[in-house]
Amino acid sequence: MIRYDVADAVATITLDRPDAMNSLTVEVKEALHGALRRAAGDQSVRAVLLTGSGRAFCAGQDLREHADNLEAGRGLANTVREHYNPIVELIATMAKPVLAAVNGVAAGAGASLAFACDLRIASDKAKFALAFAGIGLAPDSGASWTLQRLVGRGRAAELMLLGEPLDAARALELGLVTRVVPTGDLAKAAQELAVRLAQGPTLAFAATKWALAYAATHSLPDALAMEADLQDKCAATRDHVNATEAFLAKERPTFNAE
Secondary structure, eight states: OEEEEEETTEEEEEEOOGGGTTOBOHHHHHHHHHHHHHHHHOTTOOEEEEEESTTEEEOOBOHHHHHHHHHTTOTTTTHIIIIIHHHHHHHHHOSSOEEEEEOSEEETHHHHHHHHSSEEEEETTOEEEOOTGGGTOOOOTTHHHHHHHHHOHHHHHHHHHHOOOEEHHHHHHHTSSSEEEOGGGHHHHHHHHHHHHHTSOHHHHHHHHHHHHHHTTSOHHHHHHHHHHHHHHHHTSHHHHHHHHHHHTTOOOOOOOO
16 A cells, blocks of 8 residues: 655655555555655655555545544544644654655645645646545645645635645646646656755755744744754754865765765
8 A cells, every 4th residue: 555665765655545546544544654754764765755656646535434434433533633643744844855746636635745745746637636625624634734835825725715626737836836747757757856855965955844844933033043053053064064175176066964
């Protein structure tokens, strides 16, 4: 249900339930969280690529499992707190860049997973749908936090309240995705971008993620203070010293996450 592969310092995590549009059961969510923890803790992995198999990226919660829980009186079975929240928090706070390759439909929690990633590259066949309200639910999996930071509060409210799907071109126009490529080129383009991230300044990327998250909920003076602290830490790394020397020598820097 989850494939995990590592090449060129990139951990590729693939949701692999194509017959069910990669919808999320408890088993899949636990496996996904485990794969993300594995990637986060592996020092040889310097970027993570999240994608889906078949015609969907992820259709969100498996509604058959959800219906069984409702029938049994279990409601949401605490899956938001136990599964979705830890997954999204790990993606957002991981000290290495996470790229989503959106190969098809990303709906509900599936869209939320993509929004939690640092960058998104989409197939021209991709579609995004915030389908929560359509089944009488509020947004989850971080969508209320991530979406408005990507497109603004007004547009986020529109997308969530109306639930109208977005095609790849409109998603690019709104800034939901970094780039759109033909379906047949997605795997190659995503891998190339992930490798580029993996070869970059991993420690500085992590600091950038922390700075953005902190600044989103703090005042300008607080954000400036955090920037100064993070800059001091980055300046003390071997990567910064080597990159400065390479710049002065007119050479291309090599980053080793040190």
